Amino acid sequence: MQRNQDRDVIRETDAEAIRLAKTLLRSARFGALAVLEPRTGAPLASRAGVATDIDGAPLILVSMLAAHTSALLADPRCSLLLGEPGKGDPLAHPRLTLVCQASRLERGSQAHARAERRYLNRNPKASLYAGLGDFSIFRLEPQRASLNGGFGKAYLLERADLLTNGPIIEELAGSEQSAVEHMNADHLDAIAIYARHFAKAPGDGWTIAGLDADGMDLVSGDNVCRVFFPQPLVKASELRPALVEMARIGRAASEA
Numbered sequence: 001m002q003r004n005q006d007r008d009v010i011r012e013t014d015a016e017a018i019r020l021a022k023t024l025l026r027s028a029r030f031g032a033l034a035v036l037e038p039r040t041g042a043p044l045a046s047r048a049g050v051a052t053d054i055d056g057a058p059l060i061l062v063s064m065l066a067a068h069t070s071a072l073l074a075d076p077r078c079s080l081l082l083g084e085p086g087k088g089d090p091l092a093h094p095r096l097t098l099v100c101q102a103s104r105l106e107r108g109s110q111a112h113a114r115a116e117r118r119y120l121n122r123n124p125k126a127s128l129y130a131g132l133g134d135f136s137i138f139r140l141e142p143q144r145a146s147l148n149g150g151f152g153k154a155y156l157l158e159r160a161d162l163l164t165n166g167p168i169i170e171e172l173a174g175s176e177q178s179a180v181e182h183m184n185a186d187h188l189d190a191i192a193i194y195a196r197h198f199a200k201a202p203g204d205g206w207t208i209a210g211l212d213a214d215g216m217d218l219v220s221g222d223n224v225c226r227v228f229f230p231q232p233l234v235k236a237s238e239l240r241p242a243l244v245e246m247a248r249i250g251r252a253a254s255e256a
Helices: 002-009 014-028 067-074 110-122 125-127 167-187 188-197 236-255
Strands: 029-036 043-049 058-063 077-082 096-105 135-148 154-158 208-213 215-220 222-227
Touching: 014 135, 014 215, 029 067, 043 058, 043 067, 058 067, 058 110, 058 154, 067 096, 067 135, 067 208, 110 125, 110 135, 110 167, 110 188, 110 208, 135 188, 154 222, 167 188, 167 208, 167 236, 188 222, 188 236
Parallel strands: none
Antiparallel strands: 029 043, 029 077, 058 135, 077 096, 096 135, 135 154, 208 215, 215 222
């Protein structure tokens, strides 16, 4: 009887749920990280700053002196809760729980360089300590996830629902930083259009913190918003035309 009730609570995962989950993942500035304490096996939760790798996997920068870091090295199983409450009932706001396997990225490797670049683009203040010898970047490999989109909106997601795969990952990784710097230096007007028209985000001062096959992450101070491309990119060469077209659409809408 209980199993049937549990099935009734979980909704069928659809495109809307996947987009909400990706929005929570890509726009998170921090999360609640749960690990297993090596000595006792008891759960241990702490707060960690978060960014995402270009495929969508969470990235954390942690001190080797922290209890959760030694726990991850002893047992890579962990969970990450994302989603910030707003006004009113905190349980009415969407949140995403990821079940992950943590892997420490080797300093000097290509994977570490890419992860560090993306992490610092999202969390620039971390540059004060990211280079210190006792700090490491861990990539959290999602195995599965549960999404609570609000009352009566529970979903179960698989790894494939959250991460992007294929040649586009390496292609885009090679040109992402130059594209981010070019847009932030020469096209702040277009970025403002992306924020206002596509994300309905208030305020000014928006810049691009990251580009990926699904869309872009915009930041303004402590505010973050996620903008999705009309269609996911298949090749890195599609990035510029997509940005130009989105700027055109946004300008036309504002003029109308």
